[in-house]
Amino acid sequence: MRKITARQRRMIELLIGVSEGNTAAEIAAATGVSVRTVHREMEDIELVLRGYGLDLIRKSGKGIQVSGPEAGMEKLRMALRDEKPADYSGEDRKVYELCLLLEAEEPVKLFALAHSLKVTVATISYDLDELEPWVKKFGLLLVRRRGYGVEINGSEIDKRRALGRLAAEHLDQSDLVGHAQLNEGRPVFKMLLSTVGQGNLMHVENTLWDMDWSWIAELPEIVYMELLLGLSVTVRRLELGRLIGSSEEHGYPLLSDHRNIAGAEQLVQRLADTLTIEFPRNEMLYIAGLFDRVQDSFSTAGYAYGDxxxxxxxxxxxxxxxxxxxxxxxxxxxxxxxxxxxxxxxxxxxxxxxxxxxxxxxxxxxxxxxxxxxxxxxxxxxxxxxxxxxxxxxxxxxxxxxxxxRLNQLRRSVRAILVCASGLSSSRLLATRLSKEMPQIEILRSISWYEAARLPEEEYDLMISTIDLPLPKDRYIKISPLLTAEEIEQLLSFVQNTTLKNRVPRTSEETASPQREEGALERLQSHKAILEVMVGLLKRFRFHPLDNSGMSLAATLSGMLDKLDGDVVEDHGIVLDRLLERERMASQVIPDTALALFHSRSSHILKSSLTLYRLDQPVVLEGETEVRVILLMLAPRKLSKESLEVLSEISALLLNSELVQLLEERTEAEIRAYLSAELLRFFQNKI
Missing domain, CATH: 1.10.1790.10 (PRD domain)
Structure with a gap:
């Protein structure tokens, strides 16, 4: 293979990674160069492709494509994995420098960096100028002194945060957990994987899953990956002897109810046995803090009610x-x-x-x-x-x-599970595209890659993924969320030649109780739960006038909590602190009104409640905004999907000027009647 640059490698990877071609503008945007540079590079790339029996096709309006036999394509992919580029791209250099500096125990000489990357000292110095603002975002300091070298100073916790962000910005989930090999020939790619502990990541993931905690399975995929990366980086740093010092804050929230310390102790013990690594107490507390933060970050997952x-x-x-x-x-x-x-x-x-x-x-x-x-x-x-x-x-x-x-679901014959790394948008787009193009496929649900790795095969016929999975190749098919014409043919072939041949025939009993009937029962149960949540909230809705003359915001909120029924809040002090903290984080004022929505979820809240307060004296919130009416929405930490849906719907209704006017002026009965009518309409639309 002709010697290629890192830029040319990236362009070739883009071209062979799609079936319908890329325009020069798209390639330029993906590689950070001009369209003119793309056209210039294509001359050398065309020579490289010829060596594999491949042609570079350039068609006006369709872009640039690689054409040729699949054997040549596969040979090229293998060569890209093995080939070392003649130089590093500017982006690769910066990743290399950050990995090296974040792992280094002592200052690194600029000359040594320049020699390793085959560039001048001036180039390294320019790179460091560009990296300094990025490093500062994590509370770290990039130190450079003549004759001393360069190093990154700061707390161990901040360095771990930086490593987690670096991985999130430059690695896909497939890179961390799948079998994708296209990037394995890149030294920087290998270095970044090593720096974030990819070698132990699956051991950590399996241990975490074996804890059998229900909240782990409920985490959104992006939050789950952040937690997994945090744990993997922690193990890697312990292997290097980079411990959290006794003088450092371990990140455990001051207002925490210490709900995760026991769980962290259990996980640490299992990891210590599995990986033969000792975890000091500060590391255990740090992991408990990771658990707290991810639980708080997804506390409204799916329905960001109240924001x-x-x-x-x-x-x-x-x-x-x-x-x-x-x-x-x-x-x-x-x-x-x-x-x-x-x-x-x-x-x-x-x-x-x-x-x-x-x-x-x-x-x-x-x-x-x-x-x-x-x-x-x-x-x-x-x-x-x-x-x-x-x-x-x-x-x-x-x-x-x-x-x-989005179309109405039709009767299907093949039960499919979707796995999408890009999140909810890609899974829903793919589901609707499949409904339109292949109505014989019934989409049961979308799941994350870590759920896919553990889902019993008898629960589905076909698994469709947009990423590589840690599963045998005959267990799933990988396609893009856009579902091209070529992919439709591939999917149809996979269904006919793999899925239907491997599927175990259903018994007569299973035929008599088809999946759609099981799904119908689940939907009925969900509808029942939604009704119970709505009726409970509406029955518990109360209005209270509140004399808060001369009282601060904290005292006003405390007075509001005092008026709640005794079985709603267990610890007023903790709930008050959480309400005040949320107000400091973001304004609770409904736009263009004198109404505010204060809300919180906590294990110290025993049941959901909705309470309205009209104040004798306005209180001043963040942004110097005065409010005279406060709607207080409280809920337990653990909530069903149906409860979150209802709370989300009520929050959305607050953008309706008619409801705002009712809350500011009308009686409890009139407000309850309006909410009842709107929630009934919401329920009827669901069924």
């Missing part, structure tokens, strides 16, 4: 897209729920400066060109800060695309 800023963003975005397209997106509750679940963590990552990765951006822009521009314009109209990148716009387009294609 009025987020609710307003979703409402305005949906309305903007609806005005531009004429499609009634506002009536699609599945779209709203999906956007709520997706946008909250996405905005956090963007505001933290995390790089958004969307490997499907090119095909999305090509196949959904009109919708992409509509969503981009609709997002820009929101004037969010910082600016939303195109990679994130692509994910939003998938949500709206799924909503446009």
């Amino acid at each position: 009025m800023e987020l609710m307003e963003i979703v409402y305005r975005l949906t309305d903007n897209v609806m005005r531009r397209t004429g499609i009634s997106f506002q009536s699609d509750r599945t779209l709203r729920e999906g956007l709520l679940e997706h946008i909250d963590p996405a905005l956090k990552r963007i505001r933290e400066g995390t790089r958004i990765r969307n490997p499907l951006l090119g095909p999305i822009r090509r196949d959904f060109e009109y919708l992409f521009e509509v969503v981009r314009s609709s997002v820009e109209e929101l004037e969010l800060t910082p600016r939303i990148p195109d990679e994130e716009i692509g994910f939003l387009v998938m949500h709206f695309g799924a909503s446009m294609e």
Whole structure:
């Protein structure tokens, strides 16, 4: 194979990774160069391809494609895995430098870095200038002194946070847990995997799963991967002797009810036995803190009830897209729920400066060109800060695309499970595409890769994944969420030649009780649960006038808690602290009103409640906003999906000016009647 550069390698990988080609603009965007540079590089790439019996096809309007026999394609893939590039790309250099510096025990000489990367000392110095702001985001300091070298100083906890972010920005889930090998020839790729402890990651994952904790199975996939990476990095750092010092804060929340210390002790003991590594107490407390943070981060997973800023963003975005397209997106509750679940963590990552990765951006822009521009314009109209990148716009387009294609379920014959790494948007888009293109396939549900690895085979006929899985190749088929024409043919062939041949025939009893009837019973149970939640909340709804003259916000909230029924809150002090903390984190004011929604979930809250307070004296919240009416929404930490749905629906109703006016002026009975009617309409739409 001709010697190729890292840039050329990346372009070849892009070209052979798709079946319908890439435009020069898409390749330029993916590799960070100009379109002119792409065309120039294609001359050398064409010579490389010829050595494998492959042709480079350039068609106006269709982009650039690689054509040739599959044997040549496979030979090229194997060569890319084995070939070392002639140089490092600028991005690869920076990842290499960060990995080396975060693991180093002493300063590293600039000359040594330059020699390893085959560049000049001036180039390394320029790289470090660009890396310094990134390092600072984690409370770390990049130290450079002449004759001394360069090092990263800071707490061990901050270094672990930086390593976790570095992995999240440059690795896919397939890289960490699947069998993908395309990148294995890249030294930087191997170095990053080693730095985050990929060698022990599956041992850690299996041990974590063997704990049999129900909350682990409930974690959204992105949160689960953050936890898994955090534990894997911890094991790696312990192997290197990088311990959390006794003087460091171990990150365990001050307001915690210490619910995870016992679990962390159990996990640490099992890991110590499995990996023969000693875990000091500070490390155990650090792991307990990891558990706390991931549980708190998904406490509203699926339904971000109570976050009025987020609710307003979703409402305005949906309305903007609806005005531009004429499609009634506002009536699609599945779209709203999906956007709520997706946008909250996405905005956090963007505001933290995390790089958004969307490997499907090119095909999305090509196949959904009109919708992409509509969503981009609709997002820009929101004037969010910082600016939303195109990679994130692509994910939003998938949500709206799924909503446009959503069809009624037809009777199916093959039961399928979906596994999508890109999240809810890709799974819903793929599900609707499958419903349209292959109605004989019944989509049972979407699951994460770690659930897929443990799902009994008798519970499904076919597993469809958008990523590589840690499973035998005959257990699943990998396709893209966009489901191209070629992939439809591949899927049909897989169903006919693998799925149907391997499927065990159902007994007469199973035939008499088909999957659809089991699903019907589950839906009836879910509907029953939703009704019980709604009726319970409406019966417990109360209105109280509150004389808070001369009282601070804390004293006002305390007075509100005192008026609750005695069986709602177990510990007023902890719940008060959580309410105040949430107000410090984000405003609770309903936009353009004098009404605020205060809400919290805690193990010290015994049952869900909804209570309205009208204050004698306005209280001033963050942003110097005065409010005279407060709606208090409380719920236990552990809630069913149905409870979260109802709370989410009530939060969304607060964007309705009619309800706001009722809360500010009308009686308890009138408010309860309005809520009852709206929740009944919500329930009727579900069935």
